[in-house]
Amino acid sequence: MLASFVVKSGALGGLCAKCPQRCLGAVQAAQNSSIAKRIEDWDKANAIFYGPERDYKNFPTQRQLETPPPVRLGFLPESWFQTLYPRTGVTGPYLFGVGLLGYVLSKEIWVIDHNFSEMLGFWGAILWLNHKFGDKIGNYIDRLRETNYNDWFVKPVQEAKEIYQTEIQENEKAIWRAEGQKYLFEAKKENVDLQLEAAYRQRIQNVYTDVKKRLDYQVDVLNTNKQFEQEHMVNWIVSGVMKSITPQQEKESITSCLQTLKKLQATA
Amino acid sequence: MSSPGKYPPEYNPKVHGAYDPGRYYGKADLHISEVKLGELGSWFSRRSYSPQSMVSAVGRTYWRWADRYLNPKRAGLAAVCHVTLSMSLAYYFLQYKAHKNHRHAKYH
Numbered sequence: 001m002l003a004s005f006v007v008k009s010g011a012l013g014g015l016c017a018k019c020p021q022r023c024l025g026a027v028q029a030a031q032n033s034s035i036a037k038r039i040e041d042w043d044k045a046n047a048i049f050y051g052p053e054r055d056y057k058n059f060p061t062q063r064q065l066e067t068p069p070p071v072r073l074g075f076l077p078e079s080w081f082q083t084l085y086p087r088t089g090v091t092g093p094y095l096f097g098v099g100l101l102g103y104v105l106s107k108e109i110w111v112i113d114h115n116f117s118e119m120l121g122f123w124g125a126i127l128w129l130n131h132k133f134g135d136k137i138g139n140y141i142d143r144l145r146e147t148n149y150n151d152w153f154v155k156p157v158q159e160a161k162e163i164y165q166t167e168i169q170e171n172e173k174a175i176w177r178a179e180g181q182k183y184l185f186e187a188k189k190e191n192v193d194l195q196l197e198a199a200y201r202q203r204i205q206n207v208y209t210d211v212k213k214r215l216d217y218q219v220d221v222l223n224t225n226k227q228f229e230q231e232h233m234v235n236w237i238v239s240g241v242m243k244s245i246t247p248q249q250e251k252e253s254i255t256s257c258l259q260t261l262k263k264l265q266a267t268a
Numbered sequence: 269m270s271s272p273g274k275y276p277p278e279y280n281p282k283v284h285g286a287y288d289p290g291r292y293y294g295k296a297d298l299h300i301s302e303v304k305l306g307e308l309g310s311w312f313s314r315r316s317y318s319p320q321s322m323v324s325a326v327g328r329t330y331w332r333w334a335d336r337y338l339n340p341k342r343a344g345l346a347a348v349c350h351v352t353l354s355m356s357l358a359y360y361f362l363q364y365k366a367h368k369n370h371r372h373a374k375y376h
Contacts, residue, residue: 053282062288065340068347075349083301106376110360113370119356130345142342 074130276324290331 070078084093104110278293303311315321337347360367 048281049285051282054285055283056285059284059288061285062335065336067342068337068340068344071344071346075346075353108371108373108376111367111370112372113367126345134345138342138344145341 272320288331290328290335292328 072078072081081093084096088096101110105112275287276293278295279287280293281287284293297314298311300311333350337343337350
């Protein structure tokens with residue numbers, strides 16, 4: 001399982017601390033070690049190009065321009081005009097252009113030959129097309145560029161960010177669950193302790209009942225012995241007495257009894 | 269002096285950052301627009317005229333132009349105009365002898 005692997009590898013803790021991009025890289029790195037190598041290279045490149053020695057003032061980071069620098073007449077850089085202004089005034093550059101054109105035409109360095117009409121037609125067509133369709137074509141190309149940029153850069157980055165965000169959340173949940181295991185373990189341990197305690201008490205109870213049984217047996221044995229001895233004694237004494245009584249004595253006692261009864265009858 | 273396919277020896281990535289092909293990394297001289305007319309001679313004498321320097325100067329110029337006019341996000345028609353006009357000029361002067369035959373005036 002990926003999540004547990006990431007947690008085990010410790011990649012998240014170490015790498016997430018720096019920045020979210022690094023975090024994405026860390027999740028990828030856990031999946032693929034070549035990406036870990038790539039992150040290493042990235043750090044190396046960053047250390048080279050954006051280290052402490054970097055002179056940002058004289059060598060600022062180059063960025064793609066949004067639009068080209070301003071131009072006049074469609075192609076002449078504004079900066080040329082700005083360079084000439086302090087030396088020649090506002091009309092200077094135009095005067096220079098017209099003068100140069102006049103010189104070149106007058107000396108026939110630029111010969112107006114039969115091919116000149118081609119140039120008029122070509123640039124006329126360009127100007128007309130630019131005037132008529134320039135905005136539309138520009139907007140179309142901009143839309144195309146925008147969709148390409150979104151499809152090939154913004155969306156993939158967005159999707160990757162979402163994927164790794166959910167991945168991070170799952171991993172954090174896994175960490176949370178792993179922390180929960182500690183409490184679960186405690187609870188189970190307590191449960192086992194309770195079972196051990198119950199078993200201990202059960203055994204003590206067993207010991208108590210067994211000892212009591214044995215003692216009761218001893219008491220019963222003693223009681224039975226005593227009872228037996230008593231009965232035996234009584235029987236022995238009674239039989240001894242019965243044996244000592246002779247038939248003569250019995251007759252005498254019976255007659256004496258009868259006499260006593262008669263006396264009682266007389267008095268009653 | 270740089271050899272082909274290598275960075276110029278003055279280029280130090282730790283100080284200069286990512287390599288900008290449109291930039292000269294050697295010791296900067298005055299821009300030609302800042303030079304006074306009398307000092308033009310000494311300015312030109314300080315330039316290097318070896319073929320390698322010339323080639324790399326052309327390369328730098330191309331990249332500076334391309335970064336400004338060709339590579340921006342919303343590049344306009346200026347780059348197309350530059351290329352077209354330069355090629356027109358170049359081909360005009362390439363066939364200059366033929367064009368000269370069509371001159372109207374005998375004396376200028």
